[in-house]
Amino acid sequence: MAKPYDLDERISEYIKKSSPSKLVPQYQVGSKVKVRITRLVDFGAFVVTMDPFALSGLIHNRHIPKEQELHVGQVIEAKVKEVKEDNKIEFRLDENLTVHEAFADLEVLKEKLPDHSSKVKPPDETKEIIHFLSKEFGIISDESKKKVEEMVNEVGVFRFTLSMMKILPVFKRDLVYHFLKEVEQVRDSL
Structure with a gap:
């Protein structure tokens, strides 16, 4: 057979x-x-x-x-x-x-996508981050909001959020502590 x-x-x-x-x-x-x-x-x-x-x-x-x-x-x-x-x-x-083949396939797909700058971040995500920080720390100054927007635009939402979540558990929330740190810096510069 x-x-x-x-x-x-x-x-x-x-x-x-x-x-x-x-x-x-x-x-x-x-x-x-x-x-x-x-x-x-x-x-x-x-x-x-x-x-x-x-x-x-x-x-x-x-x-x-x-x-x-x-x-x-x-x-x-x-x-x-x-x-x-x-x-x-x-x-x-x-x-x-x-x-090489995988990236070549991705390049073909990328060409079909509309052109958007990778630096443009959805404003809602930045607003959500600022809202989260206001829940954690209270009032956030306009200067701090601007700094958050700059950092998110610089490193992206994912990396900013990841960094933020690593720091939050160990971050000292005592405002007096941070105020005294600022006083030390000003004092040392006099």
Whole structure:
């Protein structure tokens, strides 16, 4: 009895030999294709496309995430990495993008977004921070509000809030203490 992967390979070869070359699909690099795993080897997984052309290909180990388990007969979606001259295809699994490929994909998405300056912060978030500080400390001067806005614009809402939350538990809330610190600074400068 023939093994399933032998049968798949023989069918694939028959289709290739009997199909006119003009009918061979033109896969684009980066396009997603459903494939069935026909054989697992030390260096990767042999696959066949799930379309009428049943073209064979390979997913090399370096393009398979370590946590992903594959088995013969499994149908998965893979990305076309390269199409060879003999119509053999090299695939990769989407989760295993290289850093360069991931940033390239993000750049394409970024181009489609409306242009907004990264320094522009939603005024509501800054107001919420000021409101939070007024609950913690009472009255906040206009000078302090302006300083909060400047700091949020400089480092961003996330970093400002993170810094603020680290300091709050240990911060001395005694106004007299801070007043005396100011008096010391003025005294030392005289």
